[in-house]
Amino acid sequence: MRNWAGNLEYAAAAVVRPESAQELAEFVAGAAQRGERVKALGSRHCFNDIADTGGVHVVLDRLPGGIEVDSARRTVRVPAGTTYGALGAALEREGWALHNLASLPHISVGGAVQTGTHGSGIASPALASAVTAIELVRASGELDRLDAASGEEFLGSVVGLGALGIVTALELAIEPTYRVRQQVFEGLPWDAVLADFDAVAGDAYSVSLFTDYAGDTVPHAWRKVRVGAGEDGSAGAAPASFFGAAPAGRPRHPLPEMDAGNCTQQLDVPGPWLDRLPHFRHEFTPSAGDELQTEYLLPRARAAEALCAVRTLAARLAPLLYVSEVRTVAADEFWLSPSYRQDSVALHFTWKPLQREVEAILPELEDALAPFGARPHWGKLNAMPSAAIAALYPRFEDFRSLVARRDPAGVFRNAYLDRVLG
Numbered sequence: 001m002r003n004w005a006g007n008l009e010y011a012a013a014a015v016v017r018p019e020s021a022q023e024l025a026e027f028v029a030g031a032a033q034r035g036e037r038v039k040a041l042g043s044r045h046c047f048n049d050i051a052d053t054g055g056v057h058v059v060l061d062r063l064p065g066g067i068e069v070d071s072a073r074r075t076v077r078v079p080a081g082t083t084y085g086a087l088g089a090a091l092e093r094e095g096w097a098l099h100n101l102a103s104l105p106h107i108s109v110g111g112a113v114q115t116g117t118h119g120s121g122i123a124s125p126a127l128a129s130a131v132t133a134i135e136l137v138r139a140s141g142e143l144d145r146l147d148a149a150s151g152e153e154f155l156g157s158v159v160g161l162g163a164l165g166i167v168t169a170l171e172l173a174i175e176p177t178y179r180v181r182q183q184v185f186e187g188l189p190w191d192a193v194l195a196d197f198d199a200v201a202g203d204a205y206s207v208s209l210f211t212d213y214a215g216d217t218v219p220h221a222w223r224k225v226r227v228g229a230g231e232d233g234s235a236g237a238a239p240a241s242f243f244g245a246a247p248a249g250r251p252r253h254p255l256p257e258m259d260a261g262n263c264t265q266q267l268d269v270p271g272p273w274l275d276r277l278p279h280f281r282h283e284f285t286p287s288a289g290d291e292l293q294t295e296y297l298l299p300r301a302r303a304a305e306a307l308c309a310v311r312t313l314a315a316r317l318a319p320l321l322y323v324s325e326v327r328t329v330a331a332d333e334f335w336l337s338p339s340y341r342q343d344s345v346a347l348h349f350t351w352k353p354l355q356r357e358v359e360a361i362l363p364e365l366e367d368a369l370a371p372f373g374a375r376p377h378w379g380k381l382n383a384m385p386s387a388a389i390a391a392l393y394p395r396f397e398d399f400r401s402l403v404a405r406r407d408p409a410g411v412f413r414n415a416y417l418d419r420v421l422g
């Protein structure tokens with residue numbers, strides 16, 4: 001099996017598909033006794049070896065149980081292998097919504113939460129921030145449930161890099177459904193972005209800038225406006241200008257040369273949250289398909305400086321870059337969340353499928369972003385030494401201790417975790 005991007009062939013010796021949490025628990029306990037390594041596999045959308053194993057892959061698609069909404073508590077319990085697309089459709093049918101989504105709905109809830117996946121929005125934290133409880137199988141084979149009442153361990157485990165157990169189900173906070181209008185603007189002057197980044201990024205519920213860092217303007221700004229309860233969607237219709245950028249006259253794809261057919265509805269037409277917050281539609285291949293990705297999160301207060309630093313590299317990046325997306329993510333409390341206690345700007349790079357060349361340029365990019373304390377996305381390519389990553393997380397040592405306590409024999413370890421955790 002390969003990952004979604006096709007740049008990694010998993011080394012797993014076998015794949016198991018347990019049909020109950022109990023069967024999974026017994027399998028993990030047995031693997032621990034046999035000294036085998038086990039790794040949960042989500043929807044395979046990571047670009048590095050975080051989901052790889054030389055042991056056994058566990059796929060959760062045969063676990064029983066469905067999506068269960070608890071209207072009174074405003075939560076949903078969702079099997080971990082469910083995609084956000086399937087979850088969104090089920091919630092929408094019952095009049096509920098999540099606070100945000102990533103650029104694509106194809107990813108599993110369990111895998112996305114474990115890696116700190118996020119969307120965009122100055123007041124919108126990463127997808128993990130919606131988690132109110134996780135149910136997991138420990139390395140010991142014990143079935144456990146963690147929620148806010150579990151205190152520190154909950155904060156250390158939700159964004160857990162797959163190191164603390166196999167999550168069978170998650171409970172997420174939900175809110176009444178809402179509608180969103182999406183508009184793309186073209187030719188946003190860099191001067192406006194750098195003069196007041198917060199004003200640009202905070203102008204709507206979600207703002208994404210798509211750029212190659214060259215020239216005087218940002219080619220595309222995607223603006224997602226949340227339609228207020230009771231509004232018909234016409235209130236606050238798209239402005240004629242967005243900080244000097246003009247509305248696009250036709251639907252756009254984030255990659256300038258690609259057709260917008262696989263993108264969600266634009267041109268200011270209101271629609272359900274799940275059909276507007278992701279850039280890409282669930283029924284099509286997202287993004288370019290044949291690509292690699294890298295992303296760094298750093299303090300939003302330093303966004304303008306960091307963008308200037310990357311702009312100096314524009315000519316070096318150009319041969320490898322399809323496009324870069326600039327988003328914002330609000331702070332959260334999960335120890336290994338890349339936006340841990342830090343309102344962040346996220347600089348994402350969609351690369352051409354030239355892994356050797358991309359890996360060669362990453363140290364240069366990381367040097368440029370180092371002064372800002374840039375934290376790499378756990379599921380994307382980076383070249384940062386483990387010690388440098390550890391130093392960026394105030395609770396990293398606590399996480400390391402938690403992993404050592406909960407998985408002393410290293411059942412859930414893989415080469416990635418050996419590298420990152422030491």
Ligand SMILES: Cc1cc2nc3c(=O)[nH]c(=O)nc-3n(C[C@H](O)[C@H](O)[C@H](O)COP(=O)(O)OP(=O)(O)OC[C@H]3O[C@@H](n4cnc5c(N)ncnc54)[C@H](O)[C@@H]3O)c2cc1C
Binds near residue numbers: 109111167287377
């Ligand atoms: C086209 C594209 C667009 C993307 N857009 C975004 C974006 O907008 N924002 C963003 O932040 N990221 C984005 N990503 C990255 C993506 O969200 C992450 O890679 C995410 O982890 C994918 O989830 P997955 O289920 O595919 O994880 P996998 O790659 O399958 O697994 C990731 C990790 O989670 C662990 N894991 C999976 N399931 C479980 C489980 N049940 N219990 C315990 N551990 C588990 C795995 O063991 C592994 O360690 C994008 C990726 C692609 C390919």
